[in-house]
Amino acid sequence: MGAEINLTSATVDQATPYRSLWAACFLGYAAIGMTIQVMPSYAHDRLGAGDVAAGMAVTIGSFATMLTRPLAGRLADRHGGRGVVMAGSILGMLGGLGHLIATTLPVLIAARLALGAGEGALFTASIGWVLQQAEPSQRGRVVGHFGLSMWTGLAAGPVLGAAILAIGTYRSVWIAASAFPIIAWMLIAQTRRSASAPPTSSNIRRALLPRAAWIPGASNVFASMGYGVVAAFLVPRFAVLHLMGQDLALAIFGITFMVTRFVGSASVDRFGPRRVILVVFLVEAAGLGGLYFAETAWSAFACTALAGAGLSMLYPCLASLVTEAADPRERSAALGAVTSGWDLGLAAGGPLGGLVAGTSNAGPFALGAVAALMAALPLVLAPKHLIAPLHQKG
Known part of the structure; x- marks a missing residue:
């Protein structure tokens, strides 16, 4: 700490x-x-x-x-x-x-x-x-x-x-x-008391869901479903495959998540959030997809680490995009809305994964991988005016 x-x-x-x-x-x-x-x-x-x-x-x-x-x-x-x-x-x-x-x-x-x-x-x-x-x-x-x-x-x-x-x-x-x-x-x-005083203006309309949060928030809903899948089905997946070390699966995920977040966050500033997040989606999808196909302990642990690494970098990327695009006077609301997207995706990942779990508990990981790839679509296909830095517009 x-x-x-x-x-x-x-x-x-x-x-x-x-x-x-x-x-x-x-x-x-x-x-x-x-x-x-x-x-x-x-x-x-x-x-x-x-x-x-x-x-x-x-x-x-x-x-x-x-x-x-x-x-x-x-x-x-x-x-x-x-x-x-x-x-x-x-x-x-x-x-x-x-x-x-x-x-x-x-x-x-x-x-x-x-x-x-x-x-x-x-x-x-x-x-x-x-x-x-x-x-x-x-x-x-x-x-x-x-x-x-x-x-x-x-x-x-x-x-x-x-x-x-x-x-x-x-x-x-x-x-x-x-x-x-x-x-x-x-x-x-x-x-x-004065440390967090907000900017003063009577002309700004502060929205509950600012426009700058719409596209990153939609991406976050899809991408965070992978975390819900991991939380609900990672250990059962190891158990069904009779893999050694199943009690360590979530620990490996958590350690990779936090280490990658600590070490990798600076890359968002260096390379830009838009570039980094597309790589993040691919890494998450590769890890979750790998858990669908994994049959050995080493491959399952490697894919678990990949999934943790990808999911760990979602928030730094998306929050940077929102902070860049939002009017400073709506920044906290926009960040809150995007983070709520994570909550929604997490809540949906478990139940949706349960619908396709089957006897192998593999289906949820395929679902999570597809959702991670779909998360890229809002950012790639969105009109530029929805994700451009709003406060820089005249």
Whole structure:
């Protein structure tokens, strides 16, 4: 974490509290991760929920996150990111506390919705705030490295949740999930109030879904389906093939994802997001398609790594495209809308993959590969006026 912050913060204006925002997002998403880890067993054992209801309790928060991002971005564009980040932290805290009092499934779902909405607002306003003062020549690296705050939080959260439950109770997990957003709020409360003041103008029409986000957002929906496929079917695919090391499959994917994101984000600035993202789509499609054909452990692991590498670079590329094209006064809303595309594709990947899974669990990977190739079409076929830098037009 320290190396990531030191490398990237130099490219962000000193008025932007990069380290505090990175830490706040890490804490917020760690809170989500720790609840996800223990939620299925809690819903089954304590609330008597069935498989469908327990699954809904796990995933319902992501829908709140998806719907919240554009709204949070619009509020950040209007009033500045600081207040929205702090409000997101408070929502996350309330969501965590809601788990403490949840004795029925509807109350638990309400808590999950609050937690998901809070973290959506937290990240969307934070990334908009960070990019407000970032140097244009370094945006890809800034976006890519800052996004690791979310991914490392989601990776660390389940480990923390399992560890807390092993030495305590579900109540202990919910308390920790409430405390992390409080700490995030305290970090941002210490920042300067004027640090994230939005540009002043009475003539700009701030859209909830800015035009600059339409094409990149559509691409993100298709491309992110691959992540939903990997999350739902990677381990079952290894199991059906009777491959050794199936317990390491998701770990290999996650490590490749984060290492590629850290090392490769600078290439977006060097070569341009449009060039890099076309390569990214091909790499993702090759990895997912390879998992359809894989029959040996080494080939399956290699393709898993390829899929992780491709998926890791989606956000730096797409966020750079949006940041370049959007009016600065709609930037956070546009980023929120594009990130919601990821949420939508992720949510769709699992169920759609299930329709073609069959007995081999190979079909979902073919579906993901085709979706990755289709993701290139909106960017390739879109009229130039939809993806040109809008703020440079007279």
